[in-house]
Amino acid sequence: MHRLSVMVNGVRHEQDVPSHRTLFQLLREDLDLAGTKDACRQGVCGSCTVLVDGVPMRSCLALAVRCQGKHVTTVEGLETGGKIAPLQQAFIDEGAVQCGYCTPGMLIMATALLDANPAPTEGEVRAALIGNLCRCTGYAPIVRAVLAAAKNRHPPSAPSSSRAP
Amino acid sequence: MNDQTPAALARQFRYVGKPVLRGESIDKVTGRWVYGADLVLPGMLHAKVLRSPYPHARILSVDTRRAREFPGVRAVVTGADVPYLFGSAVRDEPFLARGKVRYAGEPVAAVAAVSEEIAREAINLIDVEYEELPGVFDPLVAMRPGSPILHEDLATYQMEGAYDRYPGTNIVGHTKVRRGDVVQGFLDSDFVYEDVFTTQYVQHCSMEGHVSAAQVASDGSVTVWSSCQSPYNFLRDLSNALGLPYNMVRIIVTGVGGAFGAKMYLRTEPLAVALAMRTQGKPVKYAHTRDEEFIGAVVKHPAHLTFKTGVKRDGRIVARKITAVFNTGGYADAGPQVARNSAFSGTGPYRIPNVWIDSYCVYTNNPIGGAFRGFGVPQATWAHESQMDMIAHRLGLDPVGIRMRNLFDLGDSTITGEVLYTSVGVKDTLRRAVEVSGYGTPLPASDDPKIARGRGLATMHKLTNTPTNSTAIVKMHQDGTINLLCSSVELGQGVNTVYRQIVAERLGIPIERIRIGAADTHYTPYDQSTSGSRSVFHMGNAMLLAAGDLAQKLCALASPLVGVPVDRLLFRDGGVEEPGSDKFLSAKEIIERSFGARGSTVQGEGRFAPTGTRPPDKETGQTPRMSAFWMYATHVADVEVDLETGKVKVLKIVAAHDAGTIINPEGAVGQIEGGVVQGLGATLCEEMLVSDGIVTNPSFAEYKIPTTMDVPEIVTVLVEAPHADGPYGAKGLSEPALAPTAPAIANAIFNATGARITSLPITPEKVLQALKRVTP
Numbered sequence: 001m002h003r004l005s006v007m008v009n010g011v012r013h014e015q016d017v018p019s020h021r022t023l024f025q026l027l028r029e030d031l032d033l034a035g036t037k038d039a040c041r042q043g044v045c046g047s048c049t050v051l052v053d054g055v056p057m058r059s060c061l062a063l064a065v066r067c068q069g070k071h072v073t074t075v076e077g078l079e080t081g082g083k084i085a086p087l088q089q090a091f092i093d094e095g096a097v098q099c100g101y102c103t104p105g106m107l108i109m110a111t112a113l114l115d116a117n118p119a120p121t122e123g124e125v126r127a128a129l130i131g132n133l134c135r136c137t138g139y140a141p142i143v144r145a146v147l148a149a150a151k152n153r154h155p156p157s158a159p160s161s162s163r164a165p
Numbered sequence: 166m167n168d169q170t171p172a173a174l175a176r177q178f179r180y181v182g183k184p185v186l187r188g189e190s191i192d193k194v195t196g197r198w199v200y201g202a203d204l205v206l207p208g209m210l211h212a213k214v215l216r217s218p219y220p221h222a223r224i225l226s227v228d229t230r231r232a233r234e235f236p237g238v239r240a241v242v243t244g245a246d247v248p249y250l251f252g253s254a255v256r257d258e259p260f261l262a263r264g265k266v267r268y269a270g271e272p273v274a275a276v277a278a279v280s281e282e283i284a285r286e287a288i289n290l291i292d293v294e295y296e297e298l299p300g301v302f303d304p305l306v307a308m309r310p311g312s313p314i315l316h317e318d319l320a321t322y323q324m325e326g327a328y329d330r331y332p333g334t335n336i337v338g339h340t341k342v343r344r345g346d347v348v349q350g351f352l353d354s355d356f357v358y359e360d361v362f363t364t365q366y367v368q369h370c371s372m373e374g375h376v377s378a379a380q381v382a383s384d385g386s387v388t389v390w391s392s393c394q395s396p397y398n399f400l401r402d403l404s405n406a407l408g409l410p411y412n413m414v415r416i417i418v419t420g421v422g423g424a425f426g427a428k429m430y431l432r433t434e435p436l437a438v439a440l441a442m443r444t445q446g447k448p449v450k451y452a453h454t455r456d457e458e459f460i461g462a463v464v465k466h467p468a469h470l471t472f473k474t475g476v477k478r479d480g481r482i483v484a485r486k487i488t489a490v491f492n493t494g495g496y497a498d499a500g501p502q503v504a505r506n507s508a509f510s511g512t513g514p515y516r517i518p519n520v521w522i523d524s525y526c527v528y529t530n531n532p533i534g535g536a537f538r539g540f541g542v543p544q545a546t547w548a549h550e551s552q553m554d555m556i557a558h559r560l561g562l563d564p565v566g567i568r569m570r571n572l573f574d575l576g577d578s579t580i581t582g583e584v585l586y587t588s589v590g591v592k593d594t595l596r597r598a599v600e601v602s603g604y605g606t607p608l609p610a611s612d613d614p615k616i617a618r619g620r621g622l623a624t625m626h627k628l629t630n631t632p633t634n635s636t637a638i639v640k641m642h643q644d645g646t647i648n649l650l651c652s653s654v655e656l657g658q659g660v661n662t663v664y665r666q667i668v669a670e671r672l673g674i675p676i677e678r679i680r681i682g683a684a685d686t687h688y689t690p691y692d693q694s695t696s697g698s699r700s701v702f703h704m705g706n707a708m709l710l711a712a713g714d715l716a717q718k719l720c721a722l723a724s725p726l727v728g729v730p731v732d733r734l735l736f737r738d739g740g741v742e743e744p745g746s747d748k749f750l751s752a753k754e755i756i757e758r759s760f761g762a763r764g765s766t767v768q769g770e771g772r773f774a775p776t777g778t779r780p781p782d783k784e785t786g787q788t789p790r791m792s793a794f795w796m797y798a799t800h801v802a803d804v805e806v807d808l809e810t811g812k813v814k815v816l817k818i819v820a821a822h823d824a825g826t827i828i829n830p831e832g833a834v835g836q837i838e839g840g841v842v843q844g845l846g847a848t849l850c851e852e853m854l855v856s857d858g859i860v861t862n863p864s865f866a867e868y869k870i871p872t873t874m875d876v877p878e879i880v881t882v883l884v885e886a887p888h889a890d891g892p893y894g895a896k897g898l899s900e901p902a903l904a905p906t907a908p909a910i911a912n913a914i915f916n917a918t919g920a921r922i923t924s925l926p927i928t929p930e931k932v933l934q935a936l937k938r939v940t941p
Contacts, residue, residue: 035196099657
């Protein structure tokens with residue numbers, strides 16, 4: 001057992017965890033954050049992606065103990081002050097959500113992309129999401145949603161240097 | 166009101182035909198939507214299943230002692246403990262293998278423990294002794310006399326009456342179509358061509374795998390929570406298997422993370438129930454791992470299709486004979502229905518006077534073939550659309566022209582003798598797809614001499630399982646808000662939103678005031694299944710009837726209150742009015758004044774089933790109405806073929822669909838875009854490899870579904886031929902979205918290179934081999 005201290009969505013958690021416990025298990029089973037999904041448990045499908053200190057990571061392959069002192073962001077952490085993020089709204093508006101099972105992982109991956117590259121091209125969006133599988137939408141509306149969110153976050157007429165959370 | 170075109174009708178509508186955002190999306194983007202995988206129940210135990218490593222073997226002994234004694238284990242069960250059989254079309258499948266195993270991956274024993282880890286460790290402590298039996302893996306061999314028999318008891322199984330079965334063989338379903346005189350038809354033809362087409366194993370790859378939980382109460386009643394698409398199928402199948410009355414079995418549908426046919430019939434549920442019968446009331450949850458999805462769920466049937474077609478010199482089809490063999494693996498599951506549907510729409514949307522079809526569903530020692538978006542029709546479409554272009558080429562005809570010569574018009578008869586009386590938009594799908602894609606003009610050549618470019622098209626039709634029925638309840642509260650009760654399942658296809666639109670339109674109530682919940686067989690009324698593209702037509706009609714019934718009831722309640730005979734009252738804009746007067750009572754006022762201020766609810770009920778249906782004749786397949794409606798589609802594919810590597814790149818797909826009136830364009834486009842990409846995967850990259858019954862690529866790392874980088878530009882075209890009996894003219898849409906994609910791509914490859922591929926998937930190896938045949 002290790003005493004783990006980790007910030008998840010801005011809240012500090014202190015938890016005893018065995019060394020083999022994955023971040024995915026910690027989030028879902030210990031912290032009741034069931035928004036993070038898994039579809040393969042071998043790091044291929046991207047459904048379980050979360051941000052660790054801003055870097056997207058497959059939570060099914062990451063050990064919880066490696067997150068000591070780090071900041072983890074899950075889909076539940078994308079809302080601020082009870083308001084959903086523009087990216088989440090864009091997913092709704094563009095019809096990027098069908099069954100929705102891949103959506104949390106897609107949102108996290110796209111958040112990481114937009115943080116690093118606020119005005120991506122369509123090709124850059126597709127490249128960033130290559131490791132996130134979706135079986136319902138055919139990806140087109142997801143790509144549209146990310147591009148629309150980028151536009152809303154950084155309208156071309158009023159470029160902003162601030163990075164949205 | 167004389168202008169009945171969809172565009173004119175849409176102008177009259179407030180909700181129908183308008184893009185409406187889905188109500189449930191907000192919970193899905195915030196991580197709050199509760200899927201089966203997310204289910205947590207008090208005291209819940211976790212199940213793991215020991216599966217057979219052999220495709221065909223006798224079970225000599227199962228020793229579970231060490232597993233039972235393992236700390237944390239609460240129940241262990243084997244086939245010897247549960248004598249039940251299930252199966253929707255054929256009751257042939259035990260909850261766990263009894264006596265022998267018929268495919269590698271068949272459940273042999275199951276464990277319920279306090280954690281998944283303990284359950285996993287415990288199944289490794291179970292010792293099973295097998296005696297291997299000779300297996301049969303090729304359905305063409307399995308059909309022959311003298312092959313190893315999978316089901317010695319086939320004659321004793323309970324079975325739906327629609328299919329012929331042949332005890333003593335592996336043939337569990339045989340569907341026939343006989344029309345005209347096929348022998349004379351071939352004699353009357355100028356040319357007769359026979360070609361063979363094959364399709365591969367494809368797995369559904371729902372992002373959420375199969376998952377369920379079961380709990381058994383003290384009185385023996387069973388509650389099942391399931392990520393499934395057919396709660397009443399599950400209720401019927403499970404109640405029948407357990408010998409329990411229907412009101413002692415309860416199916417509660419959780420959020421569903423994709424289904425595509427795979428979640429139509431029982432799969433994890435019998436195992437969860439078998440364990441839950443031994444845990445003193447503690448619920449047991451069983452979730453497939455991804456590799457279990459590949460080896461132990463269901464897959465799309467590989468098909469072997471022999472098409473013999475007689476044509477006149479001008480391209481008119483005179484006769485067609487089809488022999489189709491569907492490999493259904495160890496158990497029937499949906500196999501007989503798949504083979505049946507494939508037969509009944511097997512010749513495509515063409516007028517053909519002389520037809521002879523034999524469609525067989527055959528047991529083999531392979532993974533189980535189940536329902537997969539399209540139910541056997543994509544396999545048939547692969548064959549008839551590939552052959553159509555092959556015949557056009559042989560005759561020197563244009564692929565569009567040969568189709569236009571044969572395609573259905575209003576009033577034509579199908580091969581099963583049904584007169585198409587409404588909504589035949591197939592020629593329009595072809596015309597519009599050609600127009601939008603520029604099919605007639607060749608693609609500009611690539612600068613790279615290694616790259617050949619080409620265009621191809623394919624057209625199809627699909628029936629829906631008929632007759633089926635749906636019941637809806639529209640429940641109004643005293644404040645005038647509404648809950649819709651039905652057993653359709655929101656799988657991601659958007660039905661919940663469509664039903665809200667239909668009821669909002671009918672009652673003139675803002676859509677925000679209409680909510681819809683999940684199916685629960687204790688409370689929501691009967692629906693056959695959320696499958697076969699049937700929901701909008703059937704449940705949509707039931708919703709329309711239920712809304713009308715509610716309006717009628719509110720008018721009847723209002724009549725004495727306003728002193729106006731009920732036949733002069735109308736329900737409109739959320740209340741009852743007398744047209745021409747200023748008399749208006751809101752629903753709230755009606756309910757309060759009728760039942761008191763503490764209120765009540767008023768329910769409208771609607772039941773819909775298509776009329777004029779009759780089961781097809783078993784010997785000929787003839788019936789006056791095979792399908793409640795027919796869907797049509799044409800796809801055009803633009804492709805590039807690398808002549809050195811054989812790699813095919815799809816540049817663009819134009820997908821034109823006749824789904825009748827479109828209720829929600831947002832949802833419709835989503836179904837088509839997603840379907841095309843599934844079709845693309847099944848054409849170019851997906852194949853579950855099965856070697857002597859063993860799946861060799863059971864993971865997303867080895868079985869490749871399309872990613873963001875594999876998807877071409879997709880242009881959707883909605884062709885709306887309103888259906889006379891559809892709710893606001895709507896039909897269905899989902900399944901055809903993936904069916905024409907594969908032959909359109911194969912025809913484009915032929916157009917580019919002269920190489921003809923007749924076997925799916927179209928791998929670079931097959932393309933190179935085919936290129937060698939063209940230029941030796």
